[in-house]
Amino acid sequence: MGLMDFIKKQFIDVLEWTESGDGVIAWRYPMAGNEIQYGGSLTVRESQVAVFVNEGKVADVFGPGMHKLTTQTLPVLTYLKNWDKLFESPFKSDVYFFSTRQQVDQRWGTSQPVTIRDKDFGAVRLRAFGNYSYRVVDAKKFHTEISGTRDVYTVADLDGQLRGLMLQHISDAVASSGVAFLDLAANQVEFAKALLEATAPSFEAIGLKLEAVTMQNVSLPEELQKILDQKIGMGMVGGDMGKFMQYQTAQAIPKFAEGAGQGGGIAGDAMGLGAGVALGQVLAGQLSQGLQPPAAATPVAAAAAVAAGVKPEDVMATLEKLGELKSKGILTQEEFDAKKAELLKKLV
Secondary structure, three states: OOHHHHHHOOEEEEEOOOOOOOOEEEEEOOOOOOEEEEEEEEEEOOOEEEEEEEOOEEEEEEOOEEEEOOOOOOOHHHHOOOOOOOOOOOEOOEEEEEEOOOEEEEEEEOOOOEEEEEOOOEEEEEEEEEEEEEEEOOHHHHHHHHHOOOOEEEHHHHHHHHHHHHHHOHHHHHHHHOOOHHHOOOOHHHHHHHHHHHHHHHHHOOOEEEEEEEEEEEEOOHHHHHHHHHHHHHHHOOOOHHHHHHHHHHHHHHHHHHHHHOOOOHHHHHHHHHHHOOHHHHHHHHHOOOOOOOOOOOHHHHHHHHHOOOOHHHHHHHHHHHHHHHHOOOOOHHHHHHHHHHHHHHOO
16 A cells, blocks of 8 residues: 555544344445454444444444454454554454444234134134334344445334234134234234244344334234124123124114015015024014915815915024024024924914
């Protein structure tokens, strides 16, 4: 190096990083061909660590504090540069600062429904979203695995990869939480805890620590949401089937009245009650008003049914609906038999 080149070269006495804004995880000190003064100082703040990289290799990692850069505090000056300990000269290394504070309010969520396996329902699909926070705990590993030689590495650069790790472990979280699928919406804390435990090792593998996971919403498929609503209704009446039937009747009356107002038949009214479960009670009054036998009945009985404004096929549809409710466990065998006997008495 010529004398003029040596004079023009700047020697860095103080290395430090004051974060200029949120979202920066790693920042390389701008060397611009300059060298670090032997005996200079390195200031690392409480929320930072600094990594020295010499000739492409991580030489040392410095935690919070002010460090004098000598062969005593930075042995790499000796074993990489082969310098004598008494030879004090400027040296060149790359210095990277890493933020170790928590990166909070990071969002994760399912862009598409995720298929999971449930012990009660088999394969089901759900949507979920929430927040998580993390921090850098192993700067050397994060540098070698993720940030590399980039001048700046931000939270936004890492967002897609970390979100993918969260979604990748949702199925594991559901399985390990021990929470039934229908109870996920009511046990979001347990689900979030299981998701953290399932995902944390993947964060650790790249030098990060997953500090917290929160679950803000779990969206169940529509058909399972209806079952959950029924389960909530049962809870409201303490699991008593009689009270639950009364509760469902109250829920179905507006729809029943609407169908009646539109001139719907008895079977249509029964369909309006649908999942009302109270068919056994409500239809009893309806059926007692002149239900006549189906096609197998005598012509006289069939004619009477027509005269009364009740179609035999409506009667059959009502009986089939009662059978469906029994097969789904909504009506017990005893309740079904009682209503069946009551209908048969009407046919006498």
